[in-house]
Amino acid sequence: MKLDRRKFLNTLLGVGGIGGIVAVLYPVFSFLIPPKSAEPKVNSVKAGLSSELPTNSAKIIKFGREPVILIKTEDNQLKALSAGCTHLDCIVQYKTDTKQILCACHNGIYDLNGRNVSGPPPRPLEQFDVKVIQDEIVITKQG
Amino acid sequence: MIKNTGSKFIAWIDERYDLSPIRNLLQHKKVPAHKHSLWYYMGGVTLFLFLVQLFTGILLLLYYRPGEDSAYESVRFIITEVRFGWLIRNVHSWSANLLVFFAFVHMFSVFFSKAYEKPRELTWVTGFIILVFTLAFGFSGYLLPWNELAFFATKVGTDIVGVVPIIGEPLKTFLRGGEDVTGATLSRFFGIHVAILPAIFTVFLGLHLLFIQQQGMHEPDHFKNLPEEKKKYIPFFPDFALKDLLLWIVVFNLLIFLSLYFPWELGNKAEAFASAPAGIKPEWYFMFMFQSLKFLPAHILFLEGELVGVLFFGVAGFFWMIIPYIKIKNKPNWKIQPLTLIGIIVVAFIVIMTVVGYLI
Helix, strand or coil, X not given: CCCCHHHHHHHHHHHHHHHHHHXXXXXXXXXXXXXXXXXXXXXXXXXXXXXXXXXXXXXXXXXXXXXXXXXECCCCCEEEEECECCCCCCECEEECCCCXXXXXXXXXXXXXXXXXXXXXXXXXXXXXXXXXXXXXEEEEEXX | CHHHHHHHHHXXXXXXXXXXXXXXXXXXXXXECCCCHHHHHHHHHHHHHHHHHHHHHXXXXXXXXXXXXXXXXXXXXXXXXXXXXXXXXXXXXXXXXXXHHHHHHHHHHHHHCCXXXXXXXXXXXXXXXXXXXXXXXXXXXXXXXXXXXXXXXXXXXXXXXXXXXXXXXXXXXXXXXCCCCCHHHHHHHHHHHHHHHHHHHHHHHHHHHHHHHHHCXXXXXXXXXXXXXXXXXXXXXXXXXXXXXXXXXXXXXXXXXXXXXXXXXXXXXXXXXXXXXXXXXXXXXXXXXXHHXXXXXCEXXXXXXXXXHHHHHHHHHHHHHCHHHCCCCCCCCCXXXXXXHHHHHHHHHHHHHHHHHHHC
């Protein structure tokens, strides 16, 4: 195949041009993707004193970056579940009257074991282990 | 004297830059006058409200400070300390809502009068793109005061993006500036709201207006079929322009009335680790989509309900955009033509779902 001067220069310009555009776009698109934050992996957190958490109440605690709902049931059992609704990630709350977990965004309801009972949530809430060591509540990831 | 100086100045410009195209446009442009002429003014009102947004937005920028620790506080500062800050913020919020409302009215009036047909296909497409960007303006602006409602609405809104297969997750991370809605999201939304969207929006708005000037107003069938001598027109300048102006003044008064008597609440500051309060609602123009998603079961066949809903709205939106290119045969013995029927169903769906969203 005979490659004439014009074709050669056009190809060179074309390849060079595309290369130039890529060299500009690549850093721009890379810049748009947020860097992964180097937060240490959390396996357990302390969640305050058991005696300070009233019966039939709950609070939201930070488990690393994740919200976790800690519930003290009527029979003084402690339960910890992931607080991010499996539907669209709103933070759930404990309903003291119905003894259920409610997501107020779309009325998703879970029972105290995190099972999705009604409403749009597609999956149950993740369970966490709760231990009480000298009145201090310690929440640990399962598995 | 002033008039004289004015015409001298225009002559000076004219000599150098040739103003005849503008003069021709002003002298010759005419607008059809018929029983549905009212709808011609809806686009103009939308444009007016956009200008209000631009102006009040720039004013708010002087005091607003993005950031987890400053956004809410700076908006509170604007509405409590800055002189007339409450007014500017209310006008910005109300104008945003009216803007979306009139954009929808404009769009449906164009749809039902079939003004999108050849040769105005691209006016429709650019108009649709402008509408999508208008909604993006609304969505990104909603978060900026960093209050509870906006925080959870953004969490839900961006999470919905995440259900789209393959591109959903990366897009969600891109929008949120990380995995969760945080101060990083706020920075991003701020940048999108005040820089990226205005830049792109202006381009499409420019094209949209250019197309309209080039082609003139659409004449509906009942007008087009009239004999030439029965067709009535009014000059664009000054008749139509003055009527436009009158309506703008009416809308401006409405805007001020709403801002004075129905101020927007700021609510509580967003907190990342607090339960979502009851009554989380998106802005009303997203309500019909939000409500439809609520009605879907958790699973439809093997797909998550949300995904089915999102795909449905995506595909429906796409078809709506390319409607000028879709040929549906008219049925001569139907009372309502198929496309009109589709339009009526779409409007009914949006209205009913929005109302239901507020009642339930």
